[in-house]
Amino acid sequence: xxxxxxxxxxxxxxxxxxxxxxxxxxxxxxxxxxxxxxxxxxxxxxxxxxxxxxxxxxxxxxxxxxxxxxxxxxxxxxxxxxxxxxxxxxxxxxxxxxxxxxxxx
Numbered sequence: 001x002x003x004x005x006x007x008x009x010x011x012x013x014x015x016x017x018x019x020x021x022x023x024x025x026x027x028x029x030x031x032x033x034x035x036x037x038x039x040x041x042x043x044x045x046x047x048x049x050x051x052x053x054x055x056x057x058x059x060x061x062x063x064x065x066x067x068x069x070x071x072x073x074x075x076x077x078x079x080x081x082x083x084x085x086x087x088x089x090x091x092x093x094x095x096x097x098x099x100x101x102x103x104x105x
Contacts, residue, residue: 004041004042012038012055013037013052013055014036014058015056015058016037018034018062019032019062020033033062034048034050035048054087055087056087057087064082
């Protein structure tokens with residue numbers, strides 16, 4: 001659902017660190033899976049693993065990511081600190097529009 005017109009010329013990597021919680025006594029810390037969306041020209045590809053000098057890193061629980069991908073607004077999770085962003089925050093604001101979401105404007 002990548003819309004290159006909403007990328008406004010951005011090319012590079014966006015890295016997602018998806019945290020899987022471990023439940024139960026002695027389960028240990030959460031594990032994280034890393035995925036990269038690499039944008040070049042009018043294409044976006046998803047690659048396993050960390051990005052090469054990503055412009056933006058999004059750290060989020062996997063469950064929260066699925067909720068947002070299913071259409072929930074990311075704002076409550078962001079305001080509650082359940083989403084951690086590192087890097088280009090202007091790019092972060094455009095993610096929804098770049099990947100098929102409605103414009104907030």
